[in-house]
Amino acid sequence: MEWLLFTYWLPPEPSRKRVFIWRQLKKIGALSAEGTGWLLPKTEPLLTAITDIIRSVEELEGTANLYTLTHFNEAQEQRNIAKFQQEREREYSGIIMECHKALKHIEREYQRHEFNFEEVEELEGDLEKIRRWFSEAKKRDFWEVPAQKEAETLINEVATRLAAFVQKTYDELQTSQEEDRPSA
Incomplete structure (x- = not known):
């Protein structure tokens, strides 16, 4: 299996530039490689995404490097995969928790007999948020x-x-x- 190792440098100030790049890396599922850079499995979609991030770093007056790693020993590779899996397990755990909250919310509205459009909208919004989060996590x-x-x-x-x-x-x-209509 081939891996991508991404390293970059940005000026310390303003910090929003570093935060922006960090968020982009987290969004694509990159794993911090213990202070040396960011690790990803090498796939075409991730290569495209990291190329866009490199462009962003350069636009923010920084420098970026991308390396293809062609060999990890078996133990290193399994350790890296396990770290990626732990990140996703943690993320799905949050989604699962939100699903349980939504189910409790629905049950609570049944018990209260709160059948109104506002509750429907709120619950639909909650479900849409959960679905978006799940879609991003799945990527x-x-x-x-x-x-x-x-x-x-x-x-x-x-x-x-x-x-x-x-x-x-x-x-x-x-x-x-x-029931509210007058009888004829």
């Missing part, structure tokens, strides 16, 4: 860790429960409107 999940499947299953459960809640809200609001 960074180069080895498809087990937690990915658990997160995906829970997202589907939230979507199913939310669809039922939306239907119940619609039914309740329709019934309420019919």
Whole structure:
């Protein structure tokens, strides 16, 4: 397996430049290589992304280098893969936690009989946020860790429960409107 090692230098001030590059590296799933740079598996999409980051570093008056590493011993490679997997497990753990919160929120609204459009919008917004986060995490999940499947299953459960809640809200609001109509 080939790997990419990215190193860069930016002026210390303003720090927002360094933060910008750090965020870009984290977004593509790069792993900090213990102070020496950033490590990624070598794939065409990641090579394209890192090339864009190099361009950004240069536009921010810095310098950047990209190396292709063609050989790690087996233990090093397994250690690197394990670090990538730990990062994704941690990220999916956050997604799983948000799914549980959303499921509890839906259940709480059922118990309170809070069937209104505002709750529907809030819950739909929560689900959309979770889906976006999952989509981004999946792009960074180069080895498809087990937690990915658990997160995906829970997202589907939230979507199913939310669809039922939306239907119940619609039914309740329709019934309420019919009861409020004057009889002829």
